[in-house]
Amino acid sequence: GQSPDPAASDAPTAKTLDQVTYGTNWYAQAEHGGFYQAVATGIYEEHGLDVTIQMGGPQTNGTQLLMSGTLDFFMGYATDVIKGVEEGIPKITVAAMFQKDPQVLIAHPDQGIESLADLKGRPIYVSAAANNTYWPFLKSKYGFTDDQKRPYNFTVGPFLADKNVAQQGYLSSEPLKIEQEGGFEPVVLLLADSGYNPYATTIETRREIVESNPDLVQRFVDASIKGWYSYLENPEPGNALIQEANPEMSSEQIAYGIAKLKEHGILLSGDALEQGIGVMTAERWQDFFEFMVGAGVFKADTDYTQAFTLDFIGKPLG
Amino acid sequence: MPTSQKTAPRPTPTPAPRLMQTSDPTAWQRLRSPEVLAPIVVGICILVAWELFVRITGLPPYLLPGPLLVLKTLGEEWNTLLPSLLITLQITICAFLAAVVSGLFIAVLFSQSKWIERSFFPYAVILQTTPIAAIAPLIIMWMRNNTFGALVVCAWIVAFFPIVSNTTLGLNSVDHNLANLFKLYNASRWQTLWYLRLPSALPYFLGGLKISGGLSLIGAVVAEFVAGTGGAKAGLAYQILMSSYNLQIPRMFAALLLITLSGVGIFVLLTILSNTLLKHWHESAIKLEN
Amino acid sequence: MPTSQKTAPRPTPTPAPRLMQTSDPTAWQRLRSPEVLAPIVVGICILVAWELFVRITGLPPYLLPGPLLVLKTLGEEWNTLLPSLLITLQITICAFLAAVVSGLFIAVLFSQSKWIERSFFPYAVILQTTPIAAIAPLIIMWMRNNTFGALVVCAWIVAFFPIVSNTTLGLNSVDHNLANLFKLYNASRWQTLWYLRLPSALPYFLGGLKISGGLSLIGAVVAEFVAGTGGAKAGLAYQILMSSYNLQIPRMFAALLLITLSGVGIFVLLTILSNTLLKHWHESAIKLEN
Amino acid sequence: MISTTSNRVLELQQVGKVYRNGTIALQDANLAIAPGEFVSLVGASGCGKSTILRLIAGLGQPSTGNIHWDRPEQAQDLAFVFQDAALMPWATVLDNVRLPLTLNKTKPNQARATAQDVINLVGLAGFESAYPRELSGGMRMRVSIARSLVTTPQVLLMDEPFGALDEMTRSKLNSDLLHLWQQKRWTVVFVTHNIYEAVYLSQRVVVMAPRPGRIHAEIPIDAPYPRDEDFRTSPEYINHCRAVAAQLHTAMQDAESL
Amino acid sequence: MISTTSNRVLELQQVGKVYRNGTIALQDANLAIAPGEFVSLVGASGCGKSTILRLIAGLGQPSTGNIHWDRPEQAQDLAFVFQDAALMPWATVLDNVRLPLTLNKTKPNQARATAQDVINLVGLAGFESAYPRELSGGMRMRVSIARSLVTTPQVLLMDEPFGALDEMTRSKLNSDLLHLWQQKRWTVVFVTHNIYEAVYLSQRVVVMAPRPGRIHAEIPIDAPYPRDEDFRTSPEYINHCRAVAAQLHTAMQDAESL
Numbered sequence A: 001g002q003s004p005d006p007a008a009s010d011a012p013t014a015k016t017l018d019q020v021t022y023g024t025n026w027y028a029q030a031e032h033g034g035f036y037q038a039v040a041t042g043i044y045e046e047h048g049l050d051v052t053i054q055m056g057g058p059q060t061n062g063t064q065l066l067m068s069g070t071l072d073f074f075m076g077y078a079t080d081v082i083k084g085v086e087e088g089i090p091k092i093t094v095a096a097m098f099q100k101d102p103q104v105l106i107a108h109p110d111q112g113i114e115s116l117a118d119l120k121g122r123p124i125y126v127s128a129a130a131n132n133t134y135w136p137f138l139k140s141k142y143g144f145t146d147d148q149k150r151p152y153n154f155t156v157g158p159f160l161a162d163k164n165v166a167q168q169g170y171l172s173s174e175p176l177k178i179e180q181e182g183g184f185e186p187v188v189l190l191l192a193d194s195g196y197n198p199y200a201t202t203i204e205t206r207r208e209i210v211e212s213n214p215d216l217v218q219r220f221v222d223a224s225i226k227g228w229y230s231y232l233e234n235p236e237p238g239n240a241l242i243q244e245a246n247p248e249m250s251s252e253q254i255a256y257g258i259a260k261l262k263e264h265g266i267l268l269s270g271d272a273l274e275q276g277i278g279v280m281t282a283e284r285w286q287d288f289f290e291f292m293v294g295a296g297v298f299k300a301d302t303d304y305t306q307a308f309t310l311d312f313i314g315k316p317l318g
Numbered sequence B, C: 001m002p003t004s005q006k007t008a009p010r011p012t013p014t015p016a017p018r019l020m021q022t023s024d025p026t027a028w029q030r031l032r033s034p035e036v037l038a039p040i041v042v043g044i045c046i047l048v049a050w051e052l053f054v055r056i057t058g059l060p061p062y063l064l065p066g067p068l069l070v071l072k073t074l075g076e077e078w079n080t081l082l083p084s085l086l087i088t089l090q091i092t093i094c095a096f097l098a099a100v101v102s103g104l105f106i107a108v109l110f111s112q113s114k115w116i117e118r119s120f121f122p123y124a125v126i127l128q129t130t131p132i133a134a135i136a137p138l139i140i141m142w143m144r145n146n147t148f149g150a151l152v153v154c155a156w157i158v159a160f161f162p163i164v165s166n167t168t169l170g171l172n173s174v175d176h177n178l179a180n181l182f183k184l185y186n187a188s189r190w191q192t193l194w195y196l197r198l199p200s201a202l203p204y205f206l207g208g209l210k211i212s213g214g215l216s217l218i219g220a221v222v223a224e225f226v227a228g229t230g231g232a233k234a235g236l237a238y239q240i241l242m243s244s245y246n247l248q249i250p251r252m253f254a255a256l257l258l259i260t261l262s263g264v265g266i267f268v269l270l271t272i273l274s275n276t277l278l279k280h281w282h283e284s285a286i287k288l289e290n
Numbered sequence D, E: 001m002i003s004t005t006s007n008r009v010l011e012l013q014q015v016g017k018v019y020r021n022g023t024i025a026l027q028d029a030n031l032a033i034a035p036g037e038f039v040s041l042v043g044a045s046g047c048g049k050s051t052i053l054r055l056i057a058g059l060g061q062p063s064t065g066n067i068h069w070d071r072p073e074q075a076q077d078l079a080f081v082f083q084d085a086a087l088m089p090w091a092t093v094l095d096n097v098r099l100p101l102t103l104n105k106t107k108p109n110q111a112r113a114t115a116q117d118v119i120n121l122v123g124l125a126g127f128e129s130a131y132p133r134e135l136s137g138g139m140r141m142r143v144s145i146a147r148s149l150v151t152t153p154q155v156l157l158m159d160e161p162f163g164a165l166d167e168m169t170r171s172k173l174n175s176d177l178l179h180l181w182q183q184k185r186w187t188v189v190f191v192t193h194n195i196y197e198a199v200y201l202s203q204r205v206v207v208m209a210p211r212p213g214r215i216h217a218e219i220p221i222d223a224p225y226p227r228d229e230d231f232r233t234s235p236e237y238i239n240h241c242r243a244v245a246a247q248l249h250t251a252m253q254d255a256e257s258l
């Protein structure tokens, strides 16, 4: 991805689109739909942007790619960006697409599990990344212990094989697979419903871009939000791109994902109901930060306000 | 004076001492020869045992699919898996060639002076022991828009060391008498290298190739895990990951099977190459003849 | 009749022909010897160049930290990194020993009959070319609550093949004259193995060790990436992952440095072992003497 | 022929050997060897002497004909001095010499003592712990000779054992060998290029012709044992040598005229 | 002494050699060799003959004393027949023989022709494309001899080149070598165990004594060249041989009495 030429970005014409690369955190899926939709329907182009979406993967390190200039915007996450502040990395969140993190824990039915608290003491397949996101939350709120952890490799087979275990998952994907393969409906516990409230699927960029070229950032944020509205309305164009990028993504899976996004108000709930998709509030950031300080994830003296700016959201879309 | 002498009858004249032709088997005969059949029989036995195991224990296919199911899936998914296989093989071959060339070059450099070897060999280990996942972002950064290049670099890192290590060992295992001979005839560095050291190192080098062949393949797969590609230019690693996420375990095993078969294929090719190059002189390739 | 003869004066009697003692350097002298200093000097040069590069280009530490910063971080984080290092080393050593024992065993088995070798060698490749990430879930399931065991198995898979491959090559590279000698004296299979084949294979085997040493280390790291659980018994891979998630890139490099140093250490140890075992007879370990 | 079919250790019957590359190394060789006999093979370089020894030793199969052992178990009880020393580079002189004893599971103490005896015999005392690469060419060959003498085999096969030794060491070892032979009643098949040595040592000299290798003549040396240094200057000895030389000569000419 | 300091190719001055393991292989050796001279070294096995040749060839440094070359560039223009054949196992006979020509960048065609000539000379015509392992011991040694004769060096060092050959091939190669020597005026230093060969070939026989290796005596053989087969039966020849044998004898006895 090339950094935009400042001269050209002031007065975009049909010919001089700004080259922008947006890096996602995973292979293309419904959770990325709005961005693909904005590409597919030409929303980005209307905003003078030529956007390339670069998929992430299990072991890609988006922050380094963002900071090295390989990416211009990156699909971030609330903990990650505050960690960045702690480490002096000048990246910043400019918008948050997901009001709720779709992170879930999944358990077998008829094991008497109805809430997160019931999982205490049971083996749970969790990925390494959980160690500085929701796992400390669970430890501090429900008294989970580290010896419950089993390494999760993003396949539900081991879960299906053992009724006693639970596993992590993404609201829109693992439950469906378990239904399909296991033939039963698992117990799905959305962490966001239990007070775990980081912003997810955010748009991060380098602080330097925000300062030198706020217009570009604004256009990207606006167009992405529009993309999401458009996607929730009619996902066909975006889905086509998703499946092109990730041929293994089934239509059924995408449809399920979209349904779940809507059902649980992942994009549209809380503040977003009034102020629209993408909105963030300082209070919520503070709330989250303080809770995670309590959980031992962040240092208390971190200036977490460096991690975000509210300058680009909550405005009428240009 | 000798008392009795017995002289053998003069033999019927033979025109030349080296006449008899050892018959060369045709390619087809070779294919049916026990050397080829034996591993195939073993392979089939393993597959049968695996199938039986799966059936008897009643393991669900999402844990361990039987080989029949895997083969069936392979047939069904052939159209998506083949292009991915080709891409993985492309990366493998590029990385392997790069490893061969660079490994040989470095080993030759090492062999030129004990000093160079001592000073730098320990650092060649660094390449081997650095987790690719950790340095992949740096590589991707350097290679900017060249994903293929980045993948090749990652796979190369994995495949590089065994060639350097084995070839260096080989270059240092030159027969001392021959080394003296070359010294005596004032052979230049290059001549000693070309006519003496490299041939001496050949068995070791080829041994290194056999190890690196498989490693470049696995390197190509791992590289894709860390450098993340998908879509049209996705290799087998992507197929494995996606099948695994989608719990299409038979499909995952079909992809694994393709990788494994490629690995065996590379190994067999390198073994044939090795036997061809060494068949005239090295103990490892010639049958004991008296 | 010889006309003139010149007889050299009788030499002063020398009591025995093998008298002079070559002085053995002390350990301390050896440490200061150029063989040890050279790689250290090179290492320092690399570090200086790296530091200069980082300073001149002004690369921020979250992209590529300079070695000073890494060392400083290493000092600060020593208390968390050292226990992790020890755990990774534990896994490495267990996997390495398992690879040595099993690799040697399999290679010996292969060397007992061309048939066994031909039938099974291609399948040994399978272990090498199977992506651990793909089969880790199966291993974790089998080993149930034994994470350490699962990690060792994964690392063993990575380290296994080079030993088998090189040792098999070595066992097959027996001098034909010596093979005849053993045949003549009706040496049993075991005797031939013990007194002939294993010593002949030693240089190749040790070469295999050098490759596998690094591979068990990286295998331990990769294994932890895919099968580790973190927590109190977390190894360096966990530290790398966490540093990477926490964007503590200097800390990540400090962990990488530890891995790298361990790798170099393992390599140096194996090189010393190799030179000790071969110093009396193999060309790779003795200096040309005339 | 000295040996009859009823009195022989082994007999080569129409033995031929063709190597994989097509070289005809041996053709229609017939040779019977009596128990306790000392037979020498002489012949041009490349005429198949080593090939015959190896076939007798069971190292490789004849391409035609066969080798008949009177008592097959004797085929298993051999010692062989190869043309090149064939020492294990990783083992010391002592370990190389006692290898046959190690292999037949002689007790370590006894093996050590026996090995030391033959090491002294070949004049290598003091070099027990040297490695082969630290020895001169002749010393290496002597290690190989010592190794063959460390057991008491039925049949001793020696392929130019003394070729790399100086005259004095050689004649000392010649007498030592004869001595041992008389004492232990070995059957010895001995390859040499030295006609004098062949005549001095053996009861029968077999002359081979080259291209293709075959047996050209057999010359009995019917002087009594023990043969001492005087025998070496006797006219009888000189005559035998002349006869062998003459046969060698015609063997070569035959080959060239082919 | 035949050579004076003003007329010599090289001179060993008080040369001693101690190997790393402490073996004293050579002590205080003094030897001057005149241009075009044919010198033989004889002596017991292990007395340092090969060591002297290797030191002359610059393969290894003397531990004491030094080797003085009159014209240092001559030290670079040598050929050496090693005691063991030292062939490249991966190269055919032809490639082995023409190696020195390949190394000095002779044109391929010419190299091939020259190599073929010496291959014919040593009687290996027809085996050009054979690999060393397919040759008999004597044939391998002949390849090595051929390789040393393929160039025209200033100094030719031969370490028991004919030890593994039958008498006939040996005496043929003896005359061939003498012939070439006279023709090309090489300086030859020749190690042999065969006193007759030493006397037949050389202008001077150097007798060495063992343990520690040193030069015991030098015996000039002042018979004119060309020497033919008649020389081999002349009483002069026999006397020379006796003298060398006697010196060898005292050399050995010296050593034993030490």
Ligand SMILES: Nc1ncnc2c1ncn2[C@@H]1O[C@H](COP(=O)(O)OP(=O)(O)OP(=O)(O)O)[C@@H](O)[C@H]1O
Binding pocket: C289, C290, D133, D134, D135, D136, D137, D138, D139, D164, D166, E019, E020, E021, E023, E024, E025, E043, E044, E045, E046, E047, E048, E049, E050, E051, E052, E083, E213
């Ligand atoms: N590389 C070596 N290391 C240690 N000792 C050696 C080495 N080479 C030779 N020697 C010793 O040096 C002495 C002289 O060896 P050298 O090869 O010169 O003998 P030689 O006269 O050529 O004997 P031969 O006739 O048996 O070939 C011997 O005692 C031998 O053991």
Ligand SMILES: Nc1ncnc2c1ncn2[C@@H]1O[C@H](COP(=O)(O)OP(=O)(O)OP(=O)(O)O)[C@@H](O)[C@H]1O
Binding pocket: B289, B290, D019, D020, D021, D023, D024, D025, D043, D044, D045, D046, D047, D048, D049, D050, D051, D052, D083, D213, E133, E134, E135, E136, E137, E138, E139, E164, E166
């Ligand atoms: N392994 C082999 N492969 C092919 N040809 C061989 C092999 N060994 C020997 N020969 C050939 O067989 C012939 C006889 O060889 P052999 O070694 O028996 O000769 P030899 O009589 O012992 O000669 P020498 O006195 O030179 O040792 C030679 O022409 C040789 O080239």
Ligand SMILES: [Mg+2]
Binding pocket: D049, D050, D051, D083, D159, E136, E137, E138
């Ligand atoms: Mg022979």
Ligand SMILES: [Mg+2]
Binding pocket: D136, D137, D138, E049, E050, E051, E083, E159
């Ligand atoms: Mg010698």
